[in-house]
Amino acid sequence: MSKSQTRSPEAELGLLDATMIGMGAMIGAGIFVLTGLAAEIAGPAAILVFALNGVVTAFTGLSYAELAASIPKSGGGYAFVREIFDDFASFIMGWMLWFAYMIAGALYALGFAPNFLELLHVYGVVPSPDEVGAVAVPVIDTALPPAFLLAFIAVLGLVALNAVSTAASGSVETIFTIIKVSILVVFVAFGFASPMFSGAEFQPLFPEGSGAAAVLPAMGLTFIAFEGYDLITTVTEEVQNPRENIPKAIFISLAVTVVVYLAVVTVAIGTLGAEGLADAGEAGIAAAATSFMPTGLPVIQNGGALIVFGAVFSTLTALNAVVIASSRVAFSMGREGQLLPSIGQIHHRYGTPFVAILTSAVVMLGSVALPTQSAGNMSSLFFLLSFIIVNVAVIRLRRERPNMNRPYEMPYYPAPPIIGIALNLILTGVLIEFLLRTDPLALALSVAWIVLGAVVYFALKRVKQQSDREQATAASEITPEAED
Amino acid sequence: MTRTLDIIIAGGGRVGFQTAEILADRGHDVTIIERDERMVSEIADQWVATVIRGDATNPEIIEQAGIDRADAIAALTGETGLNLAVCLAASELTPDIRTVARIDRTAGKAYTRFVDAVVFPERAGARVAANEILGSDVQTLADVTGNLDIMLVRVADGAPAAGKALTDVRFPEGTLVVSDDNGERIARADTTLTPGSRYVIAVEPDVVDEVLNLMRG
Numbered sequence: 001m002s003k004s005q006t007r008s009p010e011a012e013l014g015l016l017d018a019t020m021i022g023m024g025a026m027i028g029a030g031i032f033v034l035t036g037l038a039a040e041i042a043g044p045a046a047i048l049v050f051a052l053n054g055v056v057t058a059f060t061g062l063s064y065a066e067l068a069a070s071i072p073k074s075g076g077g078y079a080f081v082r083e084i085f086d087d088f089a090s091f092i093m094g095w096m097l098w099f100a101y102m103i104a105g106a107l108y109a110l111g112f113a114p115n116f117l118e119l120l121h122v123y124g125v126v127p128s129p130d131e132v133g134a135v136a137v138p139v140i141d142t143a144l145p146p147a148f149l150l151a152f153i154a155v156l157g158l159v160a161l162n163a164v165s166t167a168a169s170g171s172v173e174t175i176f177t178i179i180k181v182s183i184l185v186v187f188v189a190f191g192f193a194s195p196m197f198s199g200a201e202f203q204p205l206f207p208e209g210s211g212a213a214a215v216l217p218a219m220g221l222t223f224i225a226f227e228g229y230d231l232i233t234t235v236t237e238e239v240q241n242p243r244e245n246i247p248k249a250i251f252i253s254l255a256v257t258v259v260v261y262l263a264v265v266t267v268a269i270g271t272l273g274a275e276g277l278a279d280a281g282e283a284g285i286a287a288a289a290t291s292f293m294p295t296g297l298p299v300i301q302n303g304g305a306l307i308v309f310g311a312v313f314s315t316l317t318a319l320n321a322v323v324i325a326s327s328r329v330a331f332s333m334g335r336e337g338q339l340l341p342s343i344g345q346i347h348h349r350y351g352t353p354f355v356a357i358l359t360s361a362v363v364m365l366g367s368v369a370l371p372t373q374s375a376g377n378m379s380s381l382f383f384l385l386s387f388i389i390v391n392v393a394v395i396r397l398r399r400e401r402p403n404m405n406r407p408y409e410m411p412y413y414p415a416p417p418i419i420g421i422a423l424n425l426i427l428t429g430v431l432i433e434f435l436l437r438t439d440p441l442a443l444a445l446s447v448a449w450i451v452l453g454a455v456v457y458f459a460l461k462r463v464k465q466q467s468d469r470e471q472a473t474a475a476s477e478i479t480p481e482a483e484d
Numbered sequence: 485m486t487r488t489l490d491i492i493i494a495g496g497g498r499v500g501f502q503t504a505e506i507l508a509d510r511g512h513d514v515t516i517i518e519r520d521e522r523m524v525s526e527i528a529d530q531w532v533a534t535v536i537r538g539d540a541t542n543p544e545i546i547e548q549a550g551i552d553r554a555d556a557i558a559a560l561t562g563e564t565g566l567n568l569a570v571c572l573a574a575s576e577l578t579p580d581i582r583t584v585a586r587i588d589r590t591a592g593k594a595y596t597r598f599v600d601a602v603v604f605p606e607r608a609g610a611r612v613a614a615n616e617i618l619g620s621d622v623q624t625l626a627d628v629t630g631n632l633d634i635m636l637v638r639v640a641d642g643a644p645a646a647g648k649a650l651t652d653v654r655f656p657e658g659t660l661v662v663s664d665d666n667g668e669r670i671a672r673a674d675t676t677l678t679p680g681s682r683y684v685i686a687v688e689p690d691v692v693d694e695v696l697n698l699m700r701g
Contacts, residue, residue: 072531073513083513083534083550242531335488335511335697341642346697348644348653401548405535407528 013238015245015252017174022232022253024177025321030225031184031264032311033111036284037373039269039277042218043207046274047265049218050225054258056427057226059420060387061254062410063394065247068233069408070397072242076234077390078329082336084393084400088457093389094333095453097230100382101326102360104224105319106367107375109151112315114283116150119312122290122305151368158320159361162327164350176317183310184264187289191267194292201273220431221373223380225261229253230383231321234328243407282372286311323357326364330356339460374442377435381446384428391417391424488512490554494540494570495561496520496527499586499605503560506633508532511693515549540570546577556582560603564588564595571599631689634662638682643701646679653677658688659695 013021030050038046067080078094085093191197206212229250239245264285268277272288280287289307331353334344340355347354367375394417397404410416435443489512493500496518504514504527514533517540518524524537538545540559551557557574559567564587571583583599588606595602639646645653650661651673661671663684669675677683677699687695 070528071534072508241529243528341701344697345644345701346694348648348698351654351656351694401536403536403538403545403548405524405528405537407525 014240015248018232018239018245018249019253019256020174020177021321022228022249023257024173024180024228025231025318025325026226026228026253026257027177027180027184027260027314030222031261032115032285032314033107033282033372034222034225034376035265035268036277036279036281036287037376038218038222038265039274039284040281041207041221042214043205043274044202044269045206045212045215046218046277047202047262047269048205048215049222050261050265051258052215053219053223053226054254054261056219056223056420056423057229057387058254059416059423060391061229061250062416063391063420064229064233065250065408066394066406066410067390067397068246068250069243070404070406074234074238074328076230076325076329077386078332080233081389081393082332084397085389087338089389091333091338091457092450092453093386094329094338095456096382096450097386098326098329098333098360099363099449100224100227100379100386101322101329102363103367103375103379103382104227105155105322105326105360105364106151106370107224107372107379108315108319108322109154109364109368110147110370110372110375111282112154112312112319113147113150114281115286115308115311115315117146118283118286118290119305119308122308148368152365154316154319155323155361155364155368158316158323159357159364162320162323163347163352163354163357163361165352173317173321176313180310180314180317181260183307183313184260187285187293187307187310188263188267190293191271191288194271196292197267197270199270201270207274216427216430217434220380220384220427220434221376223427223431224376224383226254226257227379227383228257231325234325247408283308283311323360323364326360327353327357330360337464339456370442370445374439374445377431377439377442378446381428381431381435381442384424384431388421388424388428391420489556490550491515492517492546492549492551492554492557492574493533494557494559494567495586496523496535497560497562499603500558500560501527501530501532503558504533505530506689506692509633509689509692510696515554517545517549541566541573543573543577546570546573551577551581554578554581556584558584558586558603560584560586562586562588568595568598575599633687633689633692635685635687635692636667636682637685637696637699639677639679640700641679643679643699645677645698646701648677649673650675650677653698655698656691656694658691660686662686 035046038049042049064077071080071083073079073083076097078090078097081093082090207214232246232249232253239249268285268288271292272280272284277284277288286304286308290304293304293307330339330343332344333339334341334356336344343353343356343359345355346352370378394410395414398413432443491507491512492515493504494517496504496516500516500518504516507514515536516527516533517536517538518527519537519539521537524535527533527535536545536549538548540546540561551574557571559570561567564585567585567587571585574581575583584601584603585595585599587595587602587604589604650671655661661675661683663669664671664675665678665681665683667682667684671683683699685695685699
């Protein structure tokens with residue numbers, strides 16, 4: 001059999017690869033797309049927003065590490081919760097996590113679009129992003145904003161790619177992540193050295209009017225930036241010596257990501273100022289880079305182009321990662337019989353979880369129509385909720401299965417999961433309150449998704465009971481052959 | 485069988501652990517109950533199953549292994565009496581669970597009055613030994629070589645590969661479909677995977693799960 005005809009599944013990921021998977025997801029996402037939005041709400045305190053989110057996430061990180069080390073299953077949060085909670089609770093967990101990833105996909109696609117336009121703009125292909133008019137679509141006879149169109153195309157392209165071929169291996173992801181981090185290091189180095197950088201931009205730290213309270217809703221919005229380590233635990237089966245490497249990978253990737261975030265946000269605010277950053281929105285980092293990077297370089301002409309390229313590249317790779325992640329959640333739910341069985345099947349020709357990917361794609365493509373901020377809010381909300389459940393799972397597992405072997409035990413139990421639950425609950429509350437005031441549509445859609453989940457759950461249950469009854473009548477024919 | 489099964493294995497020794505490994509390769513959720521501290525950490529290193537540390541005859545320990553949701557329990561320790569006790573306790577706690585007990589002599593067959601199935605690893609081992617002694621020319625289906633799984637798989641209705649010709653199905657690397665419909669011919673490119681028919685397939689452990697997904701759904 002020739003190499004091109006078959007698919008080889010084995011991918012032995014080391015500690016570095018596992019760390020990079022987590023960092024790849026985290027760094028692609030938050031930093032490029034959300035910095036501008038965070039600055040819009042919290043002003044220069046955006047830097048606090050990212051720092052505090054790192055702290056909040058670290059508590060859940062401990063829970064993930066303990067679960068991942070003692071439950072040898074790939075599949076992330078859903079797989080762990082499935083092990084402990086009853087049918088309905090674990091279904092809702094999977095359902096929420098699935099949605100969180102799909103919406104994150106929409107968010108990255110929406111972040112990709114303005115950055116891509118900025119890249120074209122840097123090279124003078126298109127006028128500055130705010131001057132690009134709507135693109136007329138001949139078939140539907142309406143004008144669509146180019147950003148929406150680009151986001152749509154990006155999702156479509158990556159979905160198609162993942163539907164027909166197995167995902168890029170961890171080592172490719174490692175290279176991608178190294179590229180992203182290197183670009184950010186260049187950004188930070190030039191930023192600190194730039195004469196534009198000034199500490200004055202951090203005065204006053206909190207925006208006028210709302211004050212320190214503005215940090216909380218901004219934390220809610222950008223929480224999604226730290227979701228990456230759930231992704232590490234979805235590939236545990238491929239990681240060498242996972243009981244040691246998974247906890248390590250979670251902590252290292254989280255720590256490095258927080259450091260990178262803080263450096264980048266400091267530079268962005270210090271050079272462009274919180275207001276300038278807020279104006280640039282999803283392309284905030286790119287705009288900051290264009291402002292202080294040297295120009296007139298050979299080939300790339302403009303130093304800013306490098307960062308803009310980094311933004312385009314990062315959002316695309318992060319989008320790719322969540323296309324895979326969302327379909328994996330759906331796939332494992334299908335295999336567990338919690339969604340239609342066909343979602344848990346591998347396509348006979350492509351060898352991919354084809355139906356799971358397509359199902360996820362439908363929601364992702366639909367959500368591209370949302371404003372970026374709504375997508376960020378919804379995704380963060382669902383990650384917060386599922387992280388609460390993960391923390392509860394750790395506590396329940398300790399109580400109900402004290403004798404379970406735990407190769408990694410978190411320190412100071414039960415403080416970390418309880419603090420994690422409390423902090424996540426506070427952020428959830430703040431986010432919901434914020435959504436009630438500013439974005440009721442996102443809130444309504446979130447509630448609708450959960451209601452839809454409950455409907456799907458009970459509908460599937462009824463269907464299953466019916467087919468079970470039919471099978472029971474035919475059961476006598478399919479008893480297993482007696483084996484010696 | 486369109487879903488993963490929850491399986492409990494009491495006894496994580498040689499037989500128990502190997503069994504867990506094979507089941508995990510096929511995509512099932514396995515929980516091992518093991519008393520010995522050193523063995524527990526060895527199993528944990530292999531990353532195939534959740535491990536509960538304790539005595540499998542203790543109802544509390546069996547409960548911690550998730551007996552209320554388990555589809556099957558296999559008691560595979562070296563002690564027949566203990567194995568039977570575990571199985572009886574398990575069916576007491578979960579009446580419709582499938583129970584499998586390891587026994588240490590042929591007479592143990594009689595125990596099928598209490599459990600759903602018995603295994604006698606020594607005889608299976610002896611058969612392999614006899615095969616090896618007589619030479620490698622002729623072997624039985626099971627346990628032929630190191631890790632290869634030679635399996636007889638019935639194609640399920642509605643499985644991804646059901647009704648498809650072999651050329652249209654891209655199996656993962658490390659798979660070989662050996663026989664045609666019900667083992668009457670060697671498989672050819674135009675062999676169709678008919679639902680309900682059985683095929684002999686050689687598979688490497690890494691991809692068993694994926695192959696079974698294609699054949700069984």
